[in-house]
Amino acid sequence: MKSTTKLKIVGLTTLVIALLIVVLSFTIFRDKSWDHFTVKPNFVLLILGVFLGMVALMITLLGFSPEIAKFSSKIGVETIAHAQKEMETVVSKKAEVVIPNVTPELKRSLEELKKDYQSQLIEIDDLLKKGLITAEEYQEMRKTILGLNK
Numbered sequence: 001m002k003s004t005t006k007l008k009i010v011g012l013t014t015l016v017i018a019l020l021i022v023v024l025s026f027t028i029f030r031d032k033s034w035d036h037f038t039v040k041p042n043f044v045l046l047i048l049g050v051f052l053g054m055v056a057l058m059i060t061l062l063g064f065s066p067e068i069a070k071f072s073s074k075i076g077v078e079t080i081a082h083a084q085k086e087m088e089t090v091v092s093k094k095a096e097v098v099i100p101n102v103t104p105e106l107k108r109s110l111e112e113l114k115k116d117y118q119s120q121l122i123e124i125d126d127l128l129k130k131g132l133i134t135a136e137e138y139q140e141m142r143k144t145i146l147g148l149n150k
């Protein structure tokens with residue numbers, strides 16, 4: 001017999017005994033010194049029954065721990081699957097919204113870079129025409145501007 005099955009049996013048996021003790025503390029072993037209309041339980045048996053009941057619940061939960069672990073992992077898997085679907089939905093919507101808005105900005109940035117390259121190339125071309133740099137220096141500067149000098 002598995003140890004978890006033994007724990008379940010011991011826990012449930014102890015729980016039945018604890019409930020029986022609590023019931024007995026209110027019926028047969030009650031304090032009869034009071035009048036007949038009020039019920040005063042035997043506090044020693046009541047406390048014993050409640051304590052035994054709490055211990056029985058812990059033992060029973062230990063017996064069910066494999067089932068609880070399986071259930072917990074199943075909930076985790078379902079949560080992750082649900083979150084994945086939500087993320088895919090959000091990402092697809094975000095792409096539909098963001099890409100059209102980003103594309104014009106990228107085009108503007110690319111145009112600015114082209115203008116910057118063109119202005120730099122025109123500047124070094126003027127330097128070459130004025131004889132301020134040699135043809136070799138011109139070629140070297142041109143490669144640097146275009147990012148070919150690596």
